[in-house]
Amino acid sequence: MGMVIGLVALLVTLGAVIAAAGHAGYLAMLTSAAKKRPGGQPAADFAKKRYPIAGVGLGVTLLALLIGTGDTVGADVFATLLGLGGGVGSLKALQSTQSRFRKGEF
Template structure:
């Protein structure tokens, strides 16, 4: 039963991390098409490390779910941590570049 929980948490973590990566990619693409988009592109470049790290950690957590119950507990801890960091980073980026209102 703990394995199922660990897998679900790990998948949610991967989705959160990939959501951050996707948002950064869209933001960078839009900045590249606009005059004066260099500051946004520079910001996005600075955020790739966080996005890549959280994605790698969440994929590692998913891989850990292939082990036993001890590995599942470690996977849950890693997945929750990386998912939380990815979600916080995504929200931070969205708030910085939110338009409209």
């Protein structure tokens, strides 16, 4: 039973890290593209304001991944919950960033 919970914790935390890294990567690409275009400075500034959110999400999910490497079931459950929260938060932040950028609300 403990092995199954450990595997679930690993999969959840890896998915969360991928979601958080995706948000950070999207912001990096947005900043890079905005700096290359004339008049793109507002978009670059918008992305710069969102970096702390992406950093916190990535930090939380990496912490969950680190906690999930423990041998106890309690640590795996905590890592799963922490990773799930961080991953969902990062995914929502990415969707919010994309929708605000597409609407031009920056």
